[in-house]
Each structure stands twice: as C-alpha cells, then as structure tokens.
Amino acid sequence: MKLYYTTGACSLASFITLEELGLPFQAVRVNLKDKTLADGGDYRKVNPKGYVPTLVRDDGEVLTENSALLGYLGELDPKHVLIPPPGTLGNYRVREWLSFVNGELHKNVGPLFFPNIPEAVVAMARERIDQRLKYIESVLGQHSYLTGDQFTVADAYLFVVLSWFPHLKMDLAAYPNLKNYHDRIKVRPAVTRALTKEAAAA
Numbered sequence: 001m002k003l004y005y006t007t008g009a010c011s012l013a014s015f016i017t018l019e020e021l022g023l024p025f026q027a028v029r030v031n032l033k034d035k036t037l038a039d040g041g042d043y044r045k046v047n048p049k050g051y052v053p054t055l056v057r058d059d060g061e062v063l064t065e066n067s068a069l070l071g072y073l074g075e076l077d078p079k080h081v082l083i084p085p086p087g088t089l090g091n092y093r094v095r096e097w098l099s100f101v102n103g104e105l106h107k108n109v110g111p112l113f114f115p116n117i118p119e120a121v122v123a124m125a126r127e128r129i130d131q132r133l134k135y136i137e138s139v140l141g142q143h144s145y146l147t148g149d150q151f152t153v154a155d156a157y158l159f160v161v162l163s164w165f166p167h168l169k170m171d172l173a174a175y176p177n178l179k180n181y182h183d184r185i186k187v188r189p190a191v192t193r194a195l196t197k198e199a200a201a202a
C-alpha cells in the first residue's frame with residue numbers, strides 16, 4: 001500500500017490511522033505547489049485531482065478523499081478498533097463525524113491558509129468554525145472521543161485539523177475539552193510515530 005501525503009496536511013489523518021493499525025505501507029511525499037513527487041514524477045498521474053491524500057492499494061486501485069480513505073483503512077482492522085463493523089449504527093456514527101470534520105471544519109479552516117483571502121470571508125469562516133467547535137466542545141463534555149470512549153478514525157481527522165490552528169494564530173483556549181482532547185491525542189504513540197515518519201520519509 002502507498003500513501004501519498006504532504007507533511008502536516010490532512011493526509012496526516014490516514015498516516016496516523018496506518019500507524020495505529022500497524023500496517024506496512026510506503027509513504028510518498030507530494031509537493032503540492034507544483035504537484036510533483038520527490039523523484040520529479042507528476043503527482044496528477046497518480047491522482048488527477050492534484051490534492052492529498054491518495055491511497056494506492058497493492059492491486060493498483062486508487063482511493064482518494066479523506067473520508068473514504070479513513071473509512072476504508074479503519075475497516076481493514078479485523079478487531080474493529082478504529083471504526084465499528086460495517087453496517088452497524090456505530091459505523092455510521094463514525095462516518096457521520098468524518099463527514100462533519102470534512103465538510104464543516106476542514107473546509108472552513110483550509111481557506112484561512114490562503115494569504116489574500118478577504119477579511120469578510122475570514123470573519124465568516126471564523127464564526128462558522130466557532131459554532132462547530134462549540135458543538136464538539138459539548139460532545140467532549142460527555143465522553144473522551146467523538147463517538148464515545150474509543151479513539152476512532154474521526155478523531156484522527158479532527159486532531160489533524162486542530163493541529164493547524166497555531167499556524168493560523170487560532171487557539172483552543174475557549175474550548176477546554178477540545179484542548180484536553182488534542183493534548184491527549186498528540187501523545188498517542190501512533191501519532192508521535194506518524195509525525196516523525198512524515199518529516200523523515202521521502
């Protein structure tokens with residue numbers, strides 16, 4: 001299996017998931033600016049959409065989109081630790097959160113990285129992010145992770161989006177449960193491994 005990633009990007013959620021599962025995989029770094037690979041190859045030949053993450057299975061099948069990759073990888077685990085078994089309500093609960101993190105958070109936070117974004121758009125995005133974080137803050141007042149007391153692929157994804165905040169001069173001071181949640185996930189051995197390997201892999 002190959003994971004195409006960019007250091008610190010949303011692909012880190014799949015990287016963390018693969019580390020949590022202990023599955024062998026090859027990490028291939030993508031330069032998002034010019035859509036090239038470390039060996040100079042054209043990333044668009046792997047994924048014509050030009051963004052990360054992309055997962056290429058050993059049989060050559062290519063999977064894209066964070067929610068699809070995280071659901072797929074989670075279900076590779078026969079012990080169903082990172083997502084409950086397919087077809088169960090628990091499985092849909094995790095997918096519900098994957099969709100929320102992707103559509104409601106990632107896609108409101110991501111544009112803030114663009115330098116020339118108009119102030120009105122920044123203000124609107126920040127207001128929406130605050131509303132979403134307040135909701136998650138209340139959920140994390142009831143249990144340790146998004147769907148209960150078990151870490152899932154949705155937590156891996158949310159962790160990554162929250163880890164962008166310092167780069168955007170945003171912090172979690174107003175959301176103590178989320179701050180505690182982020183601090184707990186940051187020290188998971190699989191997360192530490194993923195961060196270290198991401199920085200080192202080529």
Ligand SMILES: N[C@@H](CCC(=O)N[C@@H](CS)C(=O)NCC(=O)O)C(=O)O
Pocket residue numbers: 009010011032050051052053064065066067102110
């Ligand atoms: N819809 C995609 C979006 C992924 C995405 O936004 N990837 C960012 C990094 S976090 C990226 O590669 N951006 C570069 C680009 O859009 O050209 C998904 O959910 O997987």
